[in-house]
Amino acid sequence: NPKDDNRHTLVLDLDETLVNSDLVSQRSTALRPHVIEFLREVHRLFELVYWTAGTETYGWGVIDAIEAAGIAVDGKPVAGPAHPHSLFRHHTLEYRKYIWLNMNRMKYLGHLNRPIHNTVIIDVNTQSFPLTPRQAITCKVFDFRFPDEAARIAERSGPTPFRTMN
Numbered sequence: 001n002p003k004d005d006n007r008h009t010l011v012l013d014l015d016e017t018l019v020n021s022d023l024v025s026q027r028s029t030a031l032r033p034h035v036i037e038f039l040r041e042v043h044r045l046f047e048l049v050y051w052t053a054g055t056e057t058y059g060w061g062v063i064d065a066i067e068a069a070g071i072a073v074d075g076k077p078v079a080g081p082a083h084p085h086s087l088f089r090h091h092t093l094e095y096r097k098y099i100w101l102n103m104n105r106m107k108y109l110g111h112l113n114r115p116i117h118n119t120v121i122i123d124v125n126t127q128s129f130p131l132t133p134r135q136a137i138t139c140k141v142f143d144f145r146f147p148d149e150a151a152r153i154a155e156r157s158g159p160t161p162f163r164t165m166n
Helices: 035-045 056-068 147-157
Strands: 008-013 019-021 029-031 046-051 093-095 104-106 119-123 136-138
Touching: 008 035, 019 056, 029 056, 035 046
Parallel strands: 008 046, 008 119, 119 136
Antiparallel strands: 019 029, 093 104
8 A cells, every 4th residue: 555655645747747738639748858757766756646637538648648658667657547546637626716716626635645744746736736835846837839948948957856855
């Protein structure tokens, strides 16, 4: 049981964080530069949870694209049906900061039944974690429709350094 292995939990958003997908046709999914190396490394260090505010059908399509990239650690896939920790739109909470604003989807980390102090979420949308901002890391949006920007990200970043949480 992953809850008992004493690893911290890392929650990863899919959309525009790890990948960018064509939401209209759902025919193309681009992986963020260096995401394969990132996933291989963090899989060794953390219990991984994939969480998207997208539908389950959409989410599995994106997770399948990650799995198709051949991301595995010690022969075990870090995504796909063999990966048990994937959450979707129906696992989020709807909320409105102000009555006149559109509804937002919140990823409430308490739903994971993991110690909050041992859980971190990486997401591009700060509205995804209003109740647990200290457990969150925001990152820049990845959008494959702007290949020059994706190339600059890859060029600037070089080999990705990793840090463990104490």
